Amino acid sequence: MMHRLYQGLTTLGGPLIGLYLERRKRRGKEDSARFAERLGRPARPRPAGPLVWVHGASVGESLSMLPLIERLCGRGLNVLVTTGTVTSARLMEQRLPKGALHQYVPVDRMAYVRSFLDHWRPDLALWAESEFWPNLLAESRRRGVRLVLVQGRVSPKSFAGWKTVPGFIRKLLSGFELCLAQTEGDAQRLAALGAPAARCLGNLKYAVPPLPCDPGELERLRHTMAGRPVWLASSTHPGEEVLCAQVHAALAARFPGLLTLIVPRHPPRGAEVAAELRRLGLTVALRSAHEPLAPATDIYVADTIGELGLFYRLADIVFVGKSLAVGGGQNPFEPARMGCAVLFGPAMDNFPDMVDAMRAAGAATEVADAEALTLAVGGLLADRQRTQSLKAAALAWTEAEAGVLDKVEAALAPLLGGLDKRHARP
Template sequence: MPAPPTESGARQRLARGLYSAALYALSPLIFRRIWREQVPTHPRRQRLGFGLGVLPPTPRIWLHCASVGEVRAAKALIEALLARYPRHSLLITTMTATGAGQVQALIDAQTETTRPRLAHRFLPLDFPGAARRFVARVKPAMALMFETELWPNLLHACARRGVPVAVVNGRLSERAFSRYRRIRPLMAGALANVDWLAAKSVADAHRFQALGAPRRVSVIGSLKFDVAVSDSRLEESKRSLLGKSDRPVWVAGSTRDGEEALILGAHRALRQRFPQALLILVPRHPQRFDEVAALCEQEGWRTARRSENAAVADDVAVYLGDTLGELATLYAAGDVAFVGGSLVKLGGHNVLEPAALGRPVLCGPSLENFIDVAEPLLQAGALEQVETPAALASAVAALLNDPALANARGQAGIEVIRDHQGALSRTLKGLDALLSRDGEGPVS
């Protein structure tokens, strides 16, 4: 039975009404931006809850990940859900085309048995009608929001249909908390529709509770640590890329606008000490692949492109990783890894990806968005922060010059990851409880 109306509930309903009105008022600007995110296999009307096509069979679990980084971080959870709930299919939604590409790479990697049970669609914009249409069409047995995806109208639509909702790997940075606190009635209303919030840290749990999370909140640790470490299949990456060549190779992954020029400057300095050094450069966003290729050519670098299956001849100085779903393979092909989004003030990206492969990891000073997983690596010496391109070149050179040091740092990273694993099993246990209340728990 619904709880009787309260003054707090009235404020929350008013806040959601004002929020929806603001969305409608801003819709021309929203559509102009979102309409550029086009994937040929996904009609644009999916942004309004239409055109979902044939969905995988019910019962169906819905998992929402904002973009490519969240999909990568959720990979272990996705695979575990497919294995733990064999009677269920899994629908993954993203907001971005890059996220869609990452999901497609996961689908392509599935077996013939599991592939039909995994699908991707775009998340509808959070208009009330679009949210209702989407939830009514998907009919999820359970809805999972990854990290900080709290869309008020979508969560309200789930609650109206009795869909249990969990926030998994719940993350709320201090900066995001400061923003959300200004609209606390709206966020409190959204959180009121969450049945279980699995926070990755005590600090995150406290922030969610301060915003008004009224139901069960648990601290389960970060799912990002639950990755497979040192995949032996990837150890052949360098050999398949370079053949019998023993050139020193470093990888700059998930680079962002304005960062590639700094990295190429570091590469120029590095090649003064290691003339045969090869840089594998992997921009974060596919829409910038051609732009970065042009930058490399303008600066005089002989460049080969992954998408063209170009050979890495001895005179190639930069290898552009311009494909989706291959970042781990490219990290594994290097002797040293640099994680981008950190030499520019963007908060960094996931430093665990190369660490899980036993690679020594470098990053820039901006790491706010991943400080929770970075701190253990920093303390163990598996991760080193550099302030400038010159310092980056020196750090790469030091590791290339001392393979024993590089190996020790790589092994330290693997040990950190293994020591912090376990969030996945705790998350699955909590999800079992949500599904079992409707008689749809895991098959034992």
């Protein structure tokens, strides 16, 4: 009943959906050059042979699936990767291995969904995390596409919401033959909502290799920063940049030449962030504007896409954003994988199990507020031995968690093994 209502609304609401998409396009949230893909009109031919379709909503989901995508391509399979955001599309263009291609996921309106599936005809679909598009899932299932949920995630808040429509979520999840959850808690919540064969083999974010960087640019910036005490605030959200500026101001006299690196989670905010920090009396350089990183620069705002690997290599001390001024948290595994001394605030709700494991292993330190962040950064800048100890603990923990990819691939092996026969079906 609920799904039929949803299908009817998305069909009759075509004009409103069109207006909404046009508004997003004007705001830069849709890719004008590839907008037809969002309407189910493909930009590339379908490769011959079996096709595995991997869907991740945005940057985090798609990046977590990269190691698995590489394994699939290593088996000689064609892989179609879909995401919904402009940033994720750009990253996938840079990071996808040979044998994989990217398209934008169609908007969940039946006409677009059918056009997309008519063209791509996937044999197996791997959906990441928690983006359940009803029309896309139902039509895929109707056409005989085998569905697997990978990196399944249902937060306690989402779980409470889904429980208000139990029949609807049960029907959505029943289309998946296998549900591989990120954590044991996610597996329990998925099972309670009706997901078949829900279990946890580990978090694929643990299998992600170190983020890449440009070696030449790394050497250039190392030379530019030589001799300066440095710390990094990564993936920051509104309000956190000012807090980091306050940390800088509190420590600048104690550590002459202190350089604070800030990488906003959303690069288009870079100019706004730089202007805000300049109003505080700080000397700020904006990377996207090619402003030079000079000896007098207090804060370097790196508002570029795909360069976190570069800045994690430049800073031993890293604060992970969206954990102080805003809740939820960003992925702390990435800086730990680079062997950084990791700090984060108390609001890491998106990564509860990961955060607990990191704290237990001594691989990260939680700070309660801006004052505690100042004390933590200052303490690490003053104590090189302590910093090296945290760096080593972080790296050792990430390496110990790296076996999850083999477990996930083994669980998928029965489905992957029969793809040739399924592809030959009428």
